[in-house]
Amino acid sequence: MSDEVEFVALEFDGRRVSIEYQWIGDAAGHAPLLVFLHEGLGSRAMWKDFPARLCARCGFRGLVYSRPGYGRSTPRAPDERWGVDFMHRQAHALLPALFAELGVDSGVTPPWLIGHSDGGSIALLYAARYPAAVAGLIVLSPHIMVEDLSIASIEKARDAWRDTDLGQRLARYHDNPDSAFRGWNEIWLDPAFRAWSIEAELEAIECPVLALQGIDDEYGTLAQVHGIAARVPTARVVEIPDCGHSPQRDQPARLLDEVVDFVGANRARVVGAE
Numbered sequence: 001m002s003d004e005v006e007f008v009a010l011e012f013d014g015r016r017v018s019i020e021y022q023w024i025g026d027a028a029g030h031a032p033l034l035v036f037l038h039e040g041l042g043s044r045a046m047w048k049d050f051p052a053r054l055c056a057r058c059g060f061r062g063l064v065y066s067r068p069g070y071g072r073s074t075p076r077a078p079d080e081r082w083g084v085d086f087m088h089r090q091a092h093a094l095l096p097a098l099f100a101e102l103g104v105d106s107g108v109t110p111p112w113l114i115g116h117s118d119g120g121s122i123a124l125l126y127a128a129r130y131p132a133a134v135a136g137l138i139v140l141s142p143h144i145m146v147e148d149l150s151i152a153s154i155e156k157a158r159d160a161w162r163d164t165d166l167g168q169r170l171a172r173y174h175d176n177p178d179s180a181f182r183g184w185n186e187i188w189l190d191p192a193f194r195a196w197s198i199e200a201e202l203e204a205i206e207c208p209v210l211a212l213q214g215i216d217d218e219y220g221t222l223a224q225v226h227g228i229a230a231r232v233p234t235a236r237v238v239e240i241p242d243c244g245h246s247p248q249r250d251q252p253a254r255l256l257d258e259v260v261d262f263v264g265a266n267r268a269r270v271v272g273a274e
Contacts, residue, residue: 005044005072010097013089017074019098020044024055024062032135032267033104033111034060037095037119039246040184041157043071046173050248057256058263060112065098075179082187084196087118091125106133110207112263114138117219117245118184124205124228125198131206136266138210138259141217141245144227145197146188153218154188161185202231208266209235212258214243214250236262 007018022044025031036051038044043066055062067090069076076082083089099106112135115123120142127134143150160166161181170177187193209232211225222239229235238258243250 007072008098008101010094010101012068012094012097017068019065019068019074020072021063021065021098021102024051024060024064026061027063027102029061031059031061033109034058034062035104035111035113036062036064037113037115037122038066038070039117039119040188041170041180042116042119043173043180045071047248050252053252054114054256054259057260060263063102063104063111067094069183070174070180072175075176076183080183082183084187084190084193086187087121087198088125091122092129095122095126096130106130110135112136112138114140114259115142116140116248118143121198124202124209127207127209128198128201128204131204134207136208136210136263137205138262139212139225139228140247140255141213141220142211142224142228143220144199144202144224146194147220147223149221150219151189151194154185157181158185158189199227199231202228205232205234207234208262210238210259210262211235212238212240212247212255214240214245214247216241216243217245219245 005020005022007020009016009018034055036047038046044064047064051062051064066073068074104111110133113123120139123137123139124142127137167177170180174180211228213222213225225237229237240247240251240254247255
């Protein structure tokens with residue numbers, strides 16, 4: 001991945017925010033674009049070298065960014081609490097605004113999206129709202145509903161935040177780790193969030209979908225990816241053994257191979273691809 005990190009200012013949720021982002025390859029090139037959407041505690045930096053490796057294998061250029069509250073983007077205000085619809089707002093408002101500011105015309109040349117965990121849910125929501133504006137989706141351990149397993153693991157994360165050096169470790173990837181952790185943890189543990197579901201919205205997705213999940217995922221059962229397949233006829237599910245919530249860290253070679261095969265089988269959907 002290039003060392004050049006850039007920032008763009010845009011309007012989101014009624015305020016001006018700064019978004020850190022990074023291009024992989026030629027930002028103005030003609031290769032298909034792959035956009036990376038990070039997990040609930042992730043950031044641009046937390047992807048490490050995976051975006052560069054994947055783009056090189058697929059012949060893509062890439063765009064990696066940190067959502068507000070994460071990485072080096074504008075942190076969450078101390079008194080700000082995210083609403084149950086926070087992922088919908090990221091998909092329906094922030095991502096289109098970011099594309100507009102960076103000159104990504106998804107109506108002319110639809111990008112591919114790859115999202116991990118909450119980022120996978122955001123990718124699914126974007127594709128459901130704008131079905132003609134996505135060439136293909138790769139979702140890693142996405143959430144389409146709230147499960148008891150998810151809540152139990154997020155409660156353990158809350159305890160680790162309080163009792164261990166988790167905050168110091170997150171500080172390697174976030175200017176304000178408190179912003180990143182509390183924004184995610186507090187909304188997921190809000191009783192109102194237990195009813196959150198995007199299952200019905202998935203039926204609007206038209207592009208090919210590759211849904212991957214580790215068999216040992218501590219944040220969700222395989223019902224998440226199989227729920228996608230039940231509602232999206234174009235979806236293919238891959239269950240990865242010896243893998244937890246983060247396939248890009250636990251089984252990167254297997255993940256790269258699966259994504260390369262998926263892209264190869266569906267690349268004709270990309271405008272200008274041969």
